[in-house]
Amino acid sequence: MAPEQQSLRYDTPARKSSITQKWLILILIVLIGLMTFELFSRKLRQSTSRIPIRADLTQSERRTIELFHESSPSVVHIRTAEFALEADQFSMNLQKTPQGSGTGFIWDRLGHIVTNFHVIQKADEATVTLADNTIWKAKLVGFLPSKDLAVLKINAPSERLKPIKVGYSADLQVGQTVLAIGNPFGLDQSLTTGIISGLGREIISATGQSIRDVIQTDASINPGNSGGPLLDSSGHLIGVNTAIYSSSHVYAGIGYAVPVDLISRFVPQLIRYGLIQIPSLNFTGLDDFVTRKLKSDKLLPQDAQGVMVRDVMPGGAADLAGLQAIRLDQSGNVILGDLIMQLDNMPITNANDLLDALEAHKVGDEVPLIVLRNNKKMKLTAKLQEWKNDR
Known part of the structure; x- marks a missing residue:
């Protein structure tokens, strides 16, 4: 056999191996190129999604646009579904x-x-x-119906998550500018602006309990905006949009938002425990309408306002503080219980007042009480306990 043929036959496997390696390298280069192109395209889309701000806009308009671009990545769209059994002739399907x-x-x-x-x-x-249009399944972490508040959790990478900037609501002023971002009628990332129209408002939650110190705004809040942020002019969260004042549930000039100071107090507890550790005196109060009836029957002074102790839980905070419940004397006559008129300098006129006063504290706090006993005011001190539902 000629030397050239021997050489040709001997090099054939090596050449095949070399060709395979070249193809693998080429495929690797193509993959790296595609990944680089995708990353570049994503960054390009992000950078070009913001149309340059026109030079003839006012400073206020420019600031509003900037605030929207800064804050909207923190806002999400929530869609819910429910399951129902549908039965036919042969089976039941969920x-x-x-x-x-x-x-x-x-x-x-x-x-x-x-x-x-x-x-x-x-x-x-x-x-x-x-905001990047990725969709994530959410699980419920905790909820507080009395404040129309819930916390969900998604397993998205941290780099996709931009937490909202949390502000304060204690020093808000009527007339200051506010912005609301939400998804009214399913329209993603909508912005409305307005002012704070009122402070210290009161609305009724899903449980029938009042939510106090609510923010009133004229920024349009329509169905779908619920749960979205109300921001101040620096882009800080000052409230959670929760309700519109309209019998048709369509915006009619008045919207409400739960103040952020309340949210900041409860959200960490919901994340940690899944529920709120409500401080309590652990007693049962007389219904407000019965207390009013006692006043109309002149069994209580006309100027007396508060929550009357109907019974106390043995070993509970009210019991340990010396609060007295409704009871019978030796002759079988009814002796009225203590009327709680004040808790830690906060006047108590009804059960909602008492709940609001308790929510400002935590388990273990010692609070001064002013009660009416036998038509005489007296001072007591109670150490708040965790609410117990075993009485």
């Missing part, structure tokens, strides 16, 4: 049907999402759509 939608916002990089309780109240399933 059907999932859309239930509603609302808004929420990112609380932290762990994936916690804050929204209204009524947004997820009747839902069996919820999904969260981030």
Whole structure:
């Protein structure tokens, strides 16, 4: 055999191996190129999604646009669904049907999402759509119906999550500018602006309990905005949009938002425990209308206002503080219980007042009480306990 043929036959496997390596290298280069192109395209889309701000806009308009771009990545769209059994002639099938939608916002990089309780109240399933249009299945972490508050959690990477900037609501002023971002009628990332129209308002929650110190605004808040953030002119969260004052549930000039100071107090507890550790005196109060009847029957002074102790839990905070419940004397006559008129300098006129006063404290706090006993005022001190539902 000629030397050239021997050489050709000997080099053939090596050449095949070389060709395979070249193809692998080429494929690797193509993959790296595609990944680089995707990253570049994503950054390009992000950078070009913001149309340059026109030079002829006012400073106020420019600032509003900037605030929207800064804050909208923190706002999410929540969609809910419920399951129902549909039976036919042969089987029963579990059907999932859309239930509603609302808004929420990112609380932290762990994936916690804050929204209204009524947004997820009747839902069996919820999904969260981030500003980058990725969709994540959410689980319920905790909720507080009395404040129309709920916390969800998604397992999204932290780099996709931009927590909202949390502000304060104690020093708000009527007339200051506010912005609301939400998803009214399912329209993603909508912005409305307005002013604070009023402070210290009171609305009724899903449980029938009042929510006090609510912010009133003329910024349009329509169905779907619920659970979204109300921001001040620096882009800080000052409230959670929760309700519109309209019999048709369509915006009619007045919207409400739960103040952020209340949200900041309860959200960490919901994240940690799944519920709120409500401080309590552990007693049962007389219904407000019965207390009013006692006044009309002149069994209480006309100027007396408060919550009357009907019975106390043995070993409870009220019992240990010396509060006296309604009881009978040796002759079988009814002796009225103590009327709690004040808790830690906060006047108590009804059961809601007492709940609000307790919510300002935590378990273990010692609080001064002023009670009316036998038509005489007296001072007591109670150490608040965790609420117990075993009485």
